[in-house]
Amino acid sequence: MSAHTKPQPLGGPLWTPAFKILAAIFGVSVLLIIWRFVAGLGATTGLSDGYPWGIWIAFDVVTGTALGCGGYAMAFLVYIFNKGDYHPLMRPAVLTSALGYTMAALAINIDVGRTPYIYKIPVFVSWWNLNSVLLEVALCVMAYVAILWLELSPAFFETWEEEGSHPALKKIAGVLHPIVKKLMVPILAVGVLLPSMHQTSLGALMLLAGQKVHGLWQTPFAPLLFLISCVAMGYGVVAMESTLATSLFRRPRETKLLARMAVVPAWIVVVYLVIRTGDIIVHGRLGLAFQLNIQAFMFWVEMVLFTGGAAMLFSPKFRETAKGQFQASMAVVLAGTVYRMDTYLVAYNPGKNWAYFPAVPELLITVGVVALEIMAYLYIVKRYPILGGAAVAPKVRGAE
Amino acid sequence: MTVDRRTLLKGMAVAGAAAALGPALEPAPEAREKRVPPPDAMGMLYDATLCIGCKTCMVACQDANGLPRDTRSSDGLYDAPDDLNAKCKNIIKLFKDGDRTSFMKAQCMHCVDPACINACMMGALKKREHGIVTWEGERCTGCRYCGIACAYGVPKYEWEKAWPRVIKCEMCSQRIAKGQQPACCEVCPRKAVIFGKYTDLLAEAKGRLAADPGKYEPKVFGVTDGGGTQVLYLSKAGISFQDLGLPDLGETPVPDMQQTIQHSLYQGFVAPVALFAVFGAVIWRNKKASGGDGEVKP
Numbered sequence: 001m002s003a004h005t006k007p008q009p010l011g012g013p014l015w016t017p018a019f020k021i022l023a024a025i026f027g028v029s030v031l032l033i034i035w036r037f038v039a040g041l042g043a044t045t046g047l048s049d050g051y052p053w054g055i056w057i058a059f060d061v062v063t064g065t066a067l068g069c070g071g072y073a074m075a076f077l078v079y080i081f082n083k084g085d086y087h088p089l090m091r092p093a094v095l096t097s098a099l100g101y102t103m104a105a106l107a108i109n110i111d112v113g114r115t116p117y118i119y120k121i122p123v124f125v126s127w128w129n130l131n132s133v134l135l136e137v138a139l140c141v142m143a144y145v146a147i148l149w150l151e152l153s154p155a156f157f158e159t160w161e162e163e164g165s166h167p168a169l170k171k172i173a174g175v176l177h178p179i180v181k182k183l184m185v186p187i188l189a190v191g192v193l194l195p196s197m198h199q200t201s202l203g204a205l206m207l208l209a210g211q212k213v214h215g216l217w218q219t220p221f222a223p224l225l226f227l228i229s230c231v232a233m234g235y236g237v238v239a240m241e242s243t244l245a246t247s248l249f250r251r252p253r254e255t256k257l258l259a260r261m262a263v264v265p266a267w268i269v270v271v272y273l274v275i276r277t278g279d280i281i282v283h284g285r286l287g288l289a290f291q292l293n294i295q296a297f298m299f300w301v302e303m304v305l306f307t308g309g310a311a312m313l314f315s316p317k318f319r320e321t322a323k324g325q326f327q328a329s330m331a332v333v334l335a336g337t338v339y340r341m342d343t344y345l346v347a348y349n350p351g352k353n354w355a356y357f358p359a360v361p362e363l364l365i366t367v368g369v370v371a372l373e374i375m376a377y378l379y380i381v382k383r384y385p386i387l388g389g390a391a392v393a394p395k396v397r398g399a400e
Numbered sequence: 401m402t403v404d405r406r407t408l409l410k411g412m413a414v415a416g417a418a419a420a421l422g423p424a425l426e427p428a429p430e431a432r433e434k435r436v437p438p439p440d441a442m443g444m445l446y447d448a449t450l451c452i453g454c455k456t457c458m459v460a461c462q463d464a465n466g467l468p469r470d471t472r473s474s475d476g477l478y479d480a481p482d483d484l485n486a487k488c489k490n491i492i493k494l495f496k497d498g499d500r501t502s503f504m505k506a507q508c509m510h511c512v513d514p515a516c517i518n519a520c521m522m523g524a525l526k527k528r529e530h531g532i533v534t535w536e537g538e539r540c541t542g543c544r545y546c547g548i549a550c551a552y553g554v555p556k557y558e559w560e561k562a563w564p565r566v567i568k569c570e571m572c573s574q575r576i577a578k579g580q581q582p583a584c585c586e587v588c589p590r591k592a593v594i595f596g597k598y599t600d601l602l603a604e605a606k607g608r609l610a611a612d613p614g615k616y617e618p619k620v621f622g623v624t625d626g627g628g629t630q631v632l633y634l635s636k637a638g639i640s641f642q643d644l645g646l647p648d649l650g651e652t653p654v655p656d657m658q659q660t661i662q663h664s665l666y667q668g669f670v671a672p673v674a675l676f677a678v679f680g681a682v683i684w685r686n687k688k689a690s691g692g693d694g695e696v697k698p
Contacts, residue, residue: 042559049485049556052544080679082686113542113557113564120522120541127522127539131655133662134545135521185687189680193672200665207658208515208549211647220657223665350553353483 007091007385009159010249019378022371029368032361033110041113045362050354051345058344060107060366062202063337065141065195066230068100070241071148072195073234077264079188086261088254088388091155092245093238095377095386098148103373105145108138110365133204140198147191153180155384199230206343214295214347215285221275222343228272233336235265236309236329243326245387259320265332266313269306277303298338298346305335432660435513435627435653441531441598442576443510443630444585445605448644449615450592451503453492457584457593461490461507464572464583486558489569490584495643502636504644505593507584508533508554508569512628513653515549524566525555529577531598531630534570542566551626551647551654571595598630605632621646627653 036044047054070093077083078090109115120127121138129135153176159165160173180187203226206213219225239258246253280286289299309331318324345356358366381387437443459479462469470481470488481488483506490507510533516525517533524540527533535555542564546555558564572582580586585595594601605620614637621641622629626649635641642648665671 038562040558040560040562040564042561047559049483049547049553049559052547052557079683079686082689084690111543113544114540115542117538117541120539124522124539129517129520129523131518131659131662132521132545133658134519134543136662136666138521185684186680188683189676192679193676196675197672201662204658204662205545206548207661208519208545208655210515210551210654210657211649212548212551220661223661348548 010382025371046359050350051356055358056111061104063340064104068097069230069234070238071097144194200227217343217347229336232265232268236333239329262313262319269310438531443598445601445632446593447634450590453503460583460587486567502639509629515654516546518655519545519549532571624651
């Protein structure tokens with residue numbers, strides 16, 4: 001790898017005005033999280049016996065982990081299909097994945113009612129119900145959070161090994177860095193295996209709800225559709241992150257590289273759309289898409305976003321400019337997001353007399369978790385070698 | 401040669417992925433073993449033609465299970481739950497459509513093949529003695545997947561508590577252990593709900609249907625519905641089970657679709673191990689081919 005693509009810490013001040021605003025938002029959510037644990041879920045959320053799962057599951061966990069599939073998608077390209085030129089996109093992708101999955105894990109801890117018992121899931125092996133898809137998701141996500149931070153750990157070790165770093169950190173890096181280096185092949189292989197497993201399972205979870213899930217979403221193909229769409233979303237997030245980071249931090253653009261990569265998610269979305277629509281047509285469910293209800297409307301929102309996103313990614317006009325890449329990628333990422341929110345909330349109907357809309361504290365906790373994620377991103381890219389290439393301007397400036 | 405091997409490995413990766421995902425493309429519902437009630441199965445039979453809606457069973461249920469009165473919708477005056485909830489494991493509802501009226505008793509159906517126990521990560525909900533589905537708090541993380549899964553909307557949650565429990569009818573298993581009946585069956589003045597061995601109740605229900613076919617809907621609900629339930633229902637002629645609020649599930653057990661796919665994917669854990677081996681081999685091969693210091697840098 002040539003020297004100019006070697007990742008470097010951005011440096012610069014951490015406590016920018018943007019960072020302070022994020023910290024304030026996160027501070028508010030901390031108070032609300034405390035309230036949630038003192039007063040219970042009923043007092044702080046819109047959840048009910050009809051809608052036992054809300055945005056913390058549908059957005060923070062199910063969508064959040066799919067948004068964290070950048071590392072997974074890039075690993076396929078870089079390590080399995082050996083496209084080394086995309087390597088500069090790898091570390092930022094793994095960082096966003098590690099943060100996305102860590103925040104999802106945090107959200108689960110806030111969402112479950114008996115949080116202190118979560119430790120029992122990995123520990124009490126004899127209790128495992130091997131029929132439970134949720135158990136598979138829980139174990140797999142726990143393991144994958146660890147794997148992602150291991151994949152990223154060389155970025156920390158490299159910094160800690162430098163002159164002038166704290167002796168304790170130097171010692172830790174000295175011991176662990178060689179071990180992680182030696183184990184990197186199995187770590188990366190597990191890192192590709194685990195998302196293949198739990199992203200499929202996230203699609204399988206709602207199969208158990210049977211008739212309660214609307215016919216446009218309740219299909220045995222859901223596991224496959226979730227897997228396919230999470231990969232497309234992964235590439236989308238990587239492209240969005242790259243364009244955003246280059247604009248905010250005045251880095252050299254990766255437009256050419258991203259333009260070449262854009263056809264990959266575009267074709268993945270085509271495959272997704274063929275299976276999704278084919279399944280609905282073959283099973284005679286197309287009529288459901290032409291009814292006057294929120295489900296049919298949301299189905300078309302998904303279709304327009306997926307189709308539009310793929311068309312934009314295929315079109316050189318969008319694909320070859322940074323702005324176009326961002327818009328096209330955002331369409332695909334939004335499409336996958338809406339597909340997941342629909343499957344878990346819009347398509348879910350527990351019967352009449354039940355309604356769900358997230359409560360204000362519930363929404364603010366989700367916003368706070370996202371704020372924490374962005375803060376962690378800013379801190380890590382400024383202190384550790386994540387982003388590739390030298391700054392365009394000689395002085396590195398922080399995010400405004 | 402190197403190109404060939406690389407192509408081969410890539411092909412293997414694709415084949416491995418296809419092997420893992422293949423079952424999702426062709427789900428075979430017959431692959432899953434059909435569940436039957438356990439030999440010691442106990443159950444309940446509710447005959448809507450006998451129920452007079454006195455709600456004695458509701459009070460008895462609360463007393464037997466240490467449940468508080470649900471006075472939320474009556475300004476604290478009297479017990480008036482609007483549905484099954486964390487304070488109410490058993491409720492009498494009224495169906496009314498012009499002249500067509502019927503009472504309906506709702507509680508856990510104690511499914512033969514329950515969706516909730518397939519959902520439950522660590523077996524907090526399980527079919528225990530007599531095929532009764534009970535909840536064990538030590539194993540419950542409060543994830544509420546049981547509530548998502550249940551087609552009858554039965555598992556309820558203590559939303560107002562910081563340490564919530566899942567509340568559902570457990571057929572008074574604590575009373576059965578002492579040789580008593582479930583409280584609702586014991587107190588019913590009309591014997592509209594009766595307790596007994598599943599096989600006896602099934603014969604009884606069929607007998608009532610045969611003896612007076614004009615009186616009943618021509619079906620015992622729960623024999624095959626959603627794979628079968630240990631609580632059986634008879635309804636008045638002209639009032640369907642859907643009128644009473646029971647779902648039309650067909651004969652396929654609710655967990656079938658999910659379980660068939662998931663078990664095909666994970667059979668013997670072969671696919672994950674194979675995928676891991678293929679991914680590992682390809683990454684290792686690519687790493688060697690790329691030369692340099694041989695380090696795989698993330």
